[in-house]
Amino acid sequence: xxxxxxxxxxxxxxxxxxRACHIIVVAVDPSGGEHLAYQLIMAKSAALExxxxxxDGEPWTGLARRNMASTQGAHDFDGATTNRGVSNRxxxxxxxxxxxxxxxxxxxxxxxARHELPTYDVWKSNHKSKLWxxxxxxxxxxxxxxxxxxxxxRGGDGRPAGFQTQSAQRVSIGLKLAPANLDIRNQSGSSLxxxxxxxxxxxxxxxxxxxxxxxxxxxxxxxxxxxxxxTFTMNTGMTFSNGDRLNAEDAAWSVNELVKRGYHxxxxxxxxxxxxxxxxxxxxxxLTAPYSDLLWVLTGRPGLVFDxxxxxxxxxxxxxxxxxxxxxxxxxxxxxxxxxxxxxxPYRAKTASIVLHYYNDDNAAINALKSGDIQVLAPxxxxxxxxxxxxxxxxxxxVGEGTDKFVLxxxxxxxxxxxxxxxxxxxxxxxxxxxVASRGGVDRLMGGPIAPLDPGYEDLGARVSHTDVRxxxxxxxxxxxxxxxxxxxxxxxxxxxxxxxxxxxxSQLREIGIxxxxxxxxxxxxxxxxYTNKNYDLSLVDHNESHDFSQWADRGYYYNYDNPEVRNLxxxxxxxxxxxxxxxxxxxxxxxxxxxxxxxxxxxxRITTVMRSGVSGFPINMNQALMPLWNVTFTHE
Amino acid sequence: MRKTRIxxxxxxxxxxxxxxxxxxxxxxxVSLLSLVWTPCSLWSTDGYDTWASPSTRHWLGxxxxxxxxxxxxxxxxxxxxxxAVLATMFSAALGFLLIGMTASRSNVFSxxxxxxxxxLISIPTILIALVLAVPLGASVAVVVIACGxxxxxxxxxxxxxxxxxxxxxxxxxxxxxxxxxxxxVLLHHVLPNxxxxxxxxxxxxxxxxxxxxxxxxxxxxxxxxxxxxxGHSLATSVKFVDVFPITVIWPGLLVTVVxxxxxxxxxxxxxxxxxxxxxxxxxxxxxxxxxxxxxx
Numbered sequence: 039x040x041x042x043x044x045x046x047x048x049x050x051x052x053x054x055x056x057r058a059c060h061i062i063v064v065a066v067d068p069s070g071g072e073h074l075a076y077q078l079i080m081a082k083s084a085a086l087e088x089x090x091x092x093x094d095g096e097p098w099t100g101l102a103r104r105n106m107a108s109t110q111g112a113h114d115f116d117g118a119t120t121n122r123g124v125s126n127r128x129x130x131x132x133x134x135x136x137x138x139x140x141x142x143x144x145x146x147x148x149x150x151a152r153h154e155l156p157t158y159d160v161w162k163s164n165h166k167s168k169l170w171x172x173x174x175x176x177x178x179x180x181x182x183x184x185x186x187x188x189x190x191x192r193g194g195d196g197r198p199a200g201f202q203t204q205s206a207q208r209v210s211i212g213l214k215l216a217p218a219n220l221d222i223r224n225q226s227g228s229s230l231x232x233x234x235x236x237x238x239x240x241x242x243x244x245x246x247x248x249x250x251x252x253x254x255x256x257x258x259x260x261x262x263x264x265x266x267x268x269t270f271t272m273n274t275g276m277t278f279s280n281g282d283r284l285n286a287e288d289a290a291w292s293v294n295e296l297v298k299r300g301y302h303x304x305x306x307x308x309x310x311x312x313x314x315x316x317x318x319x320x321x322x323x324x325l326t327a328p329y330s331d332l333l334w335v336l337t338g339r340p341g342l343v344f345d346x347x348x349x350x351x352x353x354x355x356x357x358x359x360x361x362x363x364x365x366x367x368x369x370x371x372x373x374x375x376x377x378x379x380x381x382x383x384p385y386r387a388k389t390a391s392i393v394l395h396y397y398n399d400d401n402a403a404i405n406a407l408k409s410g411d412i413q414v415l416a417p418x419x420x421x422x423x424x425x426x427x428x429x430x431x432x433x434x435x436x437v438g439e440g441t442d443k444f445v446l447x448x449x450x451x452x453x454x455x456x457x458x459x460x461x462x463x464x465x466x467x468x469x470x471x472x473x474v475a476s477r478g479g480v481d482r483l484m485g486g487p488i489a490p491l492d493p494g495y496e497d498l499g500a501r502v503s504h505t506d507v508r509x510x511x512x513x514x515x516x517x518x519x520x521x522x523x524x525x526x527x528x529x530x531x532x533x534x535x536x537x538x539x540x541x542x543x544x545s546q547l548r549e550i551g552i553x554x555x556x557x558x559x560x561x562x563x564x565x566x567x568x569y570t571n572k573n574y575d576l577s578l579v580d581h582n583e584s585h586d587f588s589q590w591a592d593r594g595y596y597y598n599y600d601n602p603e604v605r606n607l608x609x610x611x612x613x614x615x616x617x618x619x620x621x622x623x624x625x626x627x628x629x630x631x632x633x634x635x636x637x638x639x640x641x642x643x644r645i646t647t648v649m650r651s652g653v654s655g656f657p658i659n660m661n662q663a664l665m666p667l668w669n670v671t672f673t674h675e
Numbered sequence: 676m677r678k679t680r681i682x683x684x685x686x687x688x689x690x691x692x693x694x695x696x697x698x699x700x701x702x703x704x705v706s707l708l709s710l711v712w713t714p715c716s717l718w719s720t721d722g723y724d725t726w727a728s729p730s731t732r733h734w735l736g737x738x739x740x741x742x743x744x745x746x747x748x749x750x751x752x753x754x755x756x757x758x759a760v761l762a763t764m765f766s767a768a769l770g771f772l773l774i775g776m777t778a779s780r781s782n783v784f785s786x787x788x789x790x791x792x793x794x795l796i797s798i799p800t801i802l803i804a805l806v807l808a809v810p811l812g813a814s815v816a817v818v819v820i821a822c823g824x825x826x827x828x829x830x831x832x833x834x835x836x837x838x839x840x841x842x843x844x845x846x847x848x849x850x851x852x853x854x855x856x857x858x859x860v861l862l863h864h865v866l867p868n869x870x871x872x873x874x875x876x877x878x879x880x881x882x883x884x885x886x887x888x889x890x891x892x893x894x895x896x897x898x899x900x901x902x903x904x905x906g907h908s909l910a911t912s913v914k915f916v917d918v919f920p921i922t923v924i925w926p927g928l929l930v931t932v933v934x935x936x937x938x939x940x941x942x943x944x945x946x947x948x949x950x951x952x953x954x955x956x957x958x959x960x961x962x963x964x965x966x967x968x969x970x971x
Contacts, residue, residue, distance in 0.1 A: 401914065401917055422918050471722070472722025472723060475722040476722035538740050538911065540901070541740045541901065544901060557899070558899075
């Protein structure tokens with residue numbers, strides 16, 4: 039090692055060698071890691087000092103002594119000495135011996151150092167600097183390549199793809215909204231309905247992918263002529279996942295408990311009088327007044343059948359009669375379902391285990407899909423699905439119907455928005471097609487309050503497909519505002535919907551002389567200001583419920599909308615005895631609501647789902663509300 | 676006057692100084708220009724032309740609403756400039772007030788303020804911002820106050836030792852015994868001594884204010900929706916980084932370049948005003964930053 043006093047000349051030589059040999063090490067032995075990086079930094083700082091300090095008149099000896107430390111470090115490093123000399127063998131050998139001989143004793147070295155030191159320049163284009171550049175370029179290229187190379191896709195069970203065709207034992211699905219707990223009787227949130235109904239718990243009746251009522255635990259039903267008595271014939275031989283038998287007694291007990299204890303959604307069971315088991319396989323529900331939505335309501339939480347003998351913690355466990363049971367629940371992270379071995383119904387699980395992963399962040403979800411951690415992602419933002427759409431050999435992108443309505447509510451009792459001319463002007467000025475296009479072009483124009491999968495739907499999209507800025511401006515002028523005297527309105531909505539819609543609305547309404555102030559707030563603030571206090575001009579909400587026309591017949595709802603004709607039509611529809619009559623009445627009511635313009639229906643959101651090729655049986659329609667998984671399989675090569 | 680010229684020349688002489696002066700100059704110029712002109716109106720959106728690539732019409736492409744990214748970044752530069760200036764002024768005022776307290780002749784007062792600063796400095800800036808966002812909502816004031824408090828405390832902590840040395844020095848004592856007031860000593864003896872450190876710290880806080888604006892706006896507690904800012908441009912496009920990475924790069928690049936320029940400018944200015952490091956100042960006898968110059 040270097041010891042003793044060294045003059046400036048010996049430092050110059052040593053430093054040059056030190057630099058050269060290290061570059062070789064970078065190329066030959068990348069595992070050098072931290073040690074190497076440290077030494078390179080030392081080399082750089084030494085170089086800087088060598089260039090900068092002499093001018094300030096600092097004694098050269100001091101400089102040399104300081105840099106000795108770094109030089110010594112270089113020699114301590116094995117790779118530095120053993121790998122050197124690939125292209126500088128002569129210098130390398132000199133340096134090896136030099137470690138033990140005082141440098142000043144070598145006149146040849148002194149001469150060269152004296153010659154080289156004054157013109158020393160890190161970036162000078164001699165062959166050693168080229169090595170520098172080469173090494174940096176190699177590293178940059180390697181980093182770029184690494185950034186773009188993705189690991190080979192793996193199947194759901196962790197096997198590399200491209201091996202042999204077989205059906206996976208486990209399918210992983212990426213979802214967005216996670217349930218807080220599993221207590222489906224008390225905990226609100228559609229994410230619970232989505233994963234538990236039809237998979238773990240079953241209802242007396244169920245819904246198909248078109249939102250129509252189909253048999254489930256009951257194989258058939260009869261409705262009395264006055265529509266007050268519903269008599270269900272239950273399947274036989276059914277059991278819960280804990281082995282208990284399931285019969286009409288359990289069903290009657292479940293419905294009565296719901297009403298008695300006021301569990302979640304109990305209020306949907308209108309005009310309810312009683313539920314009783316006539317025998318082991320016959321359930322009768324009696325109403326005080328006709329209620330045409332009863333069967334549909336029983337497809338949701340109010341119709342679920344629980345085991346009246348079982349005692350378990352409903353927040354973390356679930357004992358139902360469905361094709362799956364809950365194996366593990368990690369709040370906000372994942373829910374693992376395994377096939378229910380006691381299930382004897384028609385919807386036997388085709389895949390042994392299904393894991394639901396929850397991703398708050400869209401990019402995390404997409405990365406999980408790309409890396410093969412999940413095989414299905416529902417939903418994906420339409421604008422983000424482009425790369426998957428183009429890669430049709432590996433992915434399927436499907437767009438399904440949903441009941442989500444993006445409603446721009448206009449406070450019917452607001453100081454300015456109570457004027458129907460202003461509300462109509464706003465509807466006319468909004469370019470609905472452009473909004474849909476900016477979101478990826480799959481959403482549907484609505485024009486009215488009822489979504490395609492709900493009773494009473496009629497395509498009112500034509501009402502909003504044409505934007506008429508001139509007529510809108512004229513209406514607004516009649517109301518006393520124009521571009522010179524703009525109308526200031528406040529749009530308040532929750533930050534979960536992003537800022538894009540607000541920006542677009544502000545830009546579009548500006549055309550007719552409305553100065554829209556957009557306030558994107560926390561959900562709780564929105565609840566307080568808009569939903570509870572009804573203190574707003576405009577508000578934007580995604581109303582994702584199905585069969586929710588009642589909001590337009592509810593005077594107390596935050597829309598502040600009250601039209602006796604609509605209320606009357608809705609009441610008639612609810613007491614209609616046939617589906618056709620109900621649909622007709624709701625259709626009429628929807629037209630009245632649409633012409634009153636208490637809100638603008640920006641679009642009907644359609645759900646985009648991406649699946650890896652080989653996944654089949656995953657529900658595409660309404661999969662954010664109901665997601666029966668029994669039919670899901672994943673066949674990978 | 677001569678001193679100012681020397682300092683300016685010293686800053687311009689270094690490569691870092693030149694780079695930072697040019698960048699900051701462009702920043703200010705663009706901010707002023709955006710008040711009167713942007714290539715496209717900020718309020719024009721086009722649903723049929725979203726996430727467009729750079730073209731002659733949209734120099735840096737469009738965002739998710741079809742608005743022109745270049746225009747929004749131009750307009751955003753003035754918001755960020757205002758935030759950086761206000762936050763720096765606020766932190767300078769708070770910091771200097773606290774320095775005055777720590778360097779005070781009253782021992783009790785001085786000790787108390789040190790404990791106070793140490794206690795407050797442990798509260799993260801982001802937490803201050805989140806708390807402020809409750810009454811204020813998302814607004815520029817949240818960013819300015821949060822950064823001002825955070826950096827003001829930091830400033831006081833960093834400058835305190837030098838301020839104490841200056842306040843307890845012989846010339847400060849003689850000034851006091853000659854009848855000078857506390858405020859006079861603070862302004863004429865303490866401030867010139869801590870100026871180099873102060874400059875570096877303030878340039879850092881200007882840079883951090885720009886960063887904080889981006890971060891807080893991303894979290895939804897910074898600049899409100901509809902006010903153009905670099906953080907707003909980042910926040911609206913970062914979700915789509917996988918599909919439209921180019922749109923995220925522009926605001927990110929801008930923030931990086933400006934913050935680097937601010938930090939470099941602070942360093943260069945420090946070197947330029949400090950007679951210890953700037954030989955030009957010494958040679959020309961324009962030493963005004965130290966106590967020597969003031970006591971003449």
